[in-house]
Amino acid sequence: MYYGLYISAAGAYAQNQKVEMITNNLANVDTSGFKKELGIFEARQSEAIERGYEQPGTRGVSDIGGGVEFKETVTDFSLGTLRATSSRTDFALPATDQFFEIERDGEALLTRSGNFHFSVDGVLRTQDGDAVLAAGGTPLTLDPSLPWRVLPGGLISQGGDTVPLSIKQVSNFRSLEKVGLNAFRANGELTDVPAELRDVRSGSLELSTVNPMQEMVEMIASSRAYENNIKMIQHHDGMTGSLVSRLLKA
Structure with a gap:
């Protein structure tokens, strides 16, 4: 249960980083010669595999996915529109x-x-x-x-x-x-x-290589993904609270 909470938290953090990147792109939509940033996501292994306690492909209890992380940003060096x-x-x-x-x-x-x-x-x-x-x-x-x-x-x-x-x-x-x-x-x-x-x-x-319409679409998608991860965190927290309450009653 807690593992699902951590995966959701990692996903929310990754989407928050992407939103910050998009915000910077939008802030420079009118900046001459600006080159927009692109976000690169990467799938994470489970904590046990990353620490070397488990090997991938063993199909053990710890051989599962670890969510995603915001790996890096790369710059798009394509040519912007030339304006007289x-x-x-x-x-x-x-x-x-x-x-x-x-x-x-x-x-x-x-x-x-x-x-x-x-x-x-x-x-x-x-x-x-x-x-x-x-x-x-x-x-x-x-x-x-x-x-x-x-x-x-x-x-x-x-x-x-x-x-x-x-x-x-x-x-x-x-x-x-x-x-x-x-x-x-x-x-x-x-x-x-x-x-x-x-x-x-x-x-x-x-001109800047930022396309404001495209960036706004990306912003909406990332914001919704962030909200979904937050809801999953709240869901896991509620399940944990319910389980603890039942154990105490027992």
């Missing part, structure tokens, strides 16, 4: 394995969010104030008093000088770690995108 804007400092990358390089607290990070702007000191920055890096790893800086223009391939031209945006190519998406504010830390090898493959769209933004 009227800003020259909005950039989009059609290639899904390419990222803009930015700097935060002295650390080089990656982002797909290209809604940049020039600060008063002439540094190209993200909406959260991180410096956008030029090829070579230094912040891309212009003279704010002089005109400038954007050339094909993500090149910024001013006064006869041309500075390319730093565009990095990722070979393994699993090596990317989300660090907040729509940025990633690369734990694997990065390469500079060669000039012939630098397709940088100025005056465009990549």
